[in-house]
Amino acid sequence: MLAWTIYITFFGVLVLMLLPRNNARAARIVALLTAIAGCVVAFVGSIQQANPGQVTTIVKVRWIAGIGANYYLAADGISLVLVVLTGLAAVSGILFSWNIEKRTKEFFAFYLALIGGVYGVFLSFDVLLLFVFYELTIIPKYFLIARWGSTRKEYGAMKLALYSFVGSHLVLIGLIAAWVVARGQLGHASLDLIELSKVHFSVGFQHWVFPLVFVGFAILAGIWPFHTWAPTGHVAAPTAGSMLLAGVVMKLGAYGCLRVAMVMFPEGMHEWQWAIAALAVAGIVYGAGVALVQRDFKFVIGYSSVSHMGFVLLGLATLNTIGLDGAVLQMFSHGIIAGLLFGVVGRMVYDRTHTRDFNDLETLQLGKLLPFAGVTFVIAGIASMGLPGFSGFVAEFQVLMGAWLVFPKLTILSGIGILIGVAYTLRAIQKGFYSDAPPKPVNHDHPMEPISIPERFGAVMLIGASLIIGLFPGLLMNWIEPCFNSPLSMFARLLVKGGSQ
């Protein structure tokens, strides 16, 4: 059933392309209906999955026999979490881009193509198929930013595309090497992730292939110091673009690290564990520190994404169940919260004020002009600081717990990142919405457009999701935990320190 998320979304792209050029309204509605259908299928399909701890095959058909490639879609609990996240992000992104007037149908066609690719990555259990979907997302990303973006959009789009391509080439080199070695060991060509996860690559081989594949994916997760595409890309992108970039595209990278790099090369991961944790903490602290001094509202959120994705990577580096649980939960949580933050800044604020400079926003006192936007940002900010009651808390809480056991000193250092996180969020709340600067006289000829219904829906949906998971983390934990706990799972070798040779 879950495979239909991909098919429905791409079908939506087709329908959009067939629509007449200037019927913006129809394009929006088609896009929204497609996204909602995908989201519903994602929900129902995930709930129906009886045993989230096991990889449940959805479809497996021979694709290219010569290299052992299959059209192999499947899902375990981790895929379920991310598929549901994609569904939510897709719907809210469309709600927040209801006001796109310029070439509406093309915008939504690219948008849905991106979503379809993302669903594909999260459901692929064949390395080649996963890689194809992964590459497929780069193209719509590029056009969404280059055509509908703002502030240095060509630069941002190009940077993002180049970083993505470099990352995927690193991955590709590593995977080809692994494919060759695996064929020698297995006696037949295979690209099946589950089969590959059982191959024992020699430690020397893993030692240099693992970092290639891991860093290749991690570039897209915004690992420090390869994160610089993220802030510029987020800022240049249109609102829905940044929501998707931060909300799901960065998760593609982290997911690739976990599902491909770490599962295939567990000994390599053990060897590089420290380095990854150090880079993750550097990202947490550095991202937060840079966010603290930005003048552009969107850059604050962009760098905060780098900081929060650092927690995902730190969780992955712990290599214990609780840390990995936290990492996956943090992917979900950050997807929701970052989406909301970008929604507020890009759609609610920037589309109305046409400025993101704090010096200008300070004179507007948006808290009074747009109370809904102010309150939404405050709630999103509180969630983003990781205060209890919201999803960010339970996620970071588990990541930190896992990290305490392995790297106590680095963990304490990451606490500084959390504190700076509080500081930049407060600063953004104060400067962006509740400033004490003398107000500029309000222009009564052009009153600010009130917050529209779709925006309200989108905001309430994302806040609700974050609150529900914050108060009842068990809902998702029941999917995530069995994946890491079962001794038969593909992650088993990763968790047993040293692994078997």
Added chain:
Amino acid sequence: MNHWLTILTLVPFLGGIVIAGLGGERKNLIRGLALATSLVGLGGALCLWLHFDPKSGGLQFVEQIDWVPSLGIQYFLGVDGLGLLMVLLTAIVTPLAILASWRLDDRPHVYHALILWLQAGLFGTFTALNFFHWFLFWELGLIPAFFLIKLWGGPKRGPAATQFFIYTMFGSVALLFSFLALRLATGSFDFIELAALAKSGVLVTKLQAAFGWKSIGLIVFFGAFLGFAVKVPLIPFHTWLPAAYSEAPSPVTMLLTGVMSKMGAYGFLRILLPIFPDQIRQVLTPLLWLAVATIVLSACAAFAQKDLKRMLAYSSINHLGYCLLAMFAATAVATSVNNSDLQKAAALDGALLQMFNHGLTASALFLFVALLERRSGGLRGLDDFGGLRKIIPVFTGLMGISIFSSLGLPGLNGFVGEFLIFKGVFPLAPWAAAISSIGLLVTAIFLLTLIQRVFCGPLNERWAKMPDLTTAERFLVLPSIVLMFGLGIWPQFILGAVDATVMKLVQQLNF
């Protein structure tokens, strides 16, 4: 199973949501509804007080439900004498704060909703017994307080609110890390279970086994200590407080000093003392020095202030310093075995009484400052007034009573708490008690200076037409004044309820 404590917490929370949804137009409805909600909270707290069995000393009105079993998280509520006392204090101060802000016109729906959410956060903090939702309420109290200062505060509200928030978050992060370590080592977030582990000495062994550091017990203690020390606050973690108290609108300061500062003291009694008695004992001397410094230095600092609210803010630090002195002294190793339990019980009884009394008195004092500001158009400098007793005698008399209560005059409530604290601390830590008594003296000096400068001396002609307390205002301050006399004459009202709890805590500290 009963759900009284959950309901008590939900009432102000939901009341706040309803009020926020009303919009800013119907001001009287908003005020009335906010007051009604807080009075329901007061009624509920009184009902709990009446149905509380003071002899048991154990937890009552317990609710315990599994929440996230895999993380050791339970929904676990309950109160003993300590928790109930704090719930009652919260329930008393909140309606007074709402009445004191009756004339507020700027976005009253948001303001009153925030006040009620703050109350919900406080109720939750004082009743939660599992770290997970205790921490949720602990932070839930912080956010409304931040916005109350930030949106309705004085001229320097922005920096004051930020400083307040960042300092407190610094403490909270340290606290969080400590509890993560405790959870990793023991698999539990449950305060009661952790205390039991500490008593049997297993806690430290488990921590050392999980982390492999010898000093991990002290590190974890220190993290938790920071969290509460910032909140109380102890010198040198206090610098956020004068700015926050003086910039916040006075009714909010009533809540900040009356109840929020008790969150820190409550944390010491509920969490630090039972879970880390060993660690406290290891660093007892420096801790006692911190408490002594807090008492003496803050009194001296108060003496140097020219602004009434800043003076009272420092005096607040001073009064809570006595509580901490008593708590630290109570962990001291027994020297004269026969009556050390008795001394410890006296010190802790005094600390609890002092917490309640300070909540009453300090909030009353800030209420008087609010009333004075209303008359003076916002002026509140020590030298802005003079000779007011001639024109507003009733105001002078009633505020004088509150000042004398704060100063610890026998017959009023402040005396009993401080007396018990000193009675207990002297045998346990004689030098600390001796130096701290300087604080008592300086407190008397600066409070008398306050009376002299503001109410005595030649009349400042500018205020010749200042109106005295109106009937409504007299009724507003009446409950506090009555309680000051009542508890001064009959402290048994509170001591009777907390005695069994204190005895249990003393047992917990002895092993």
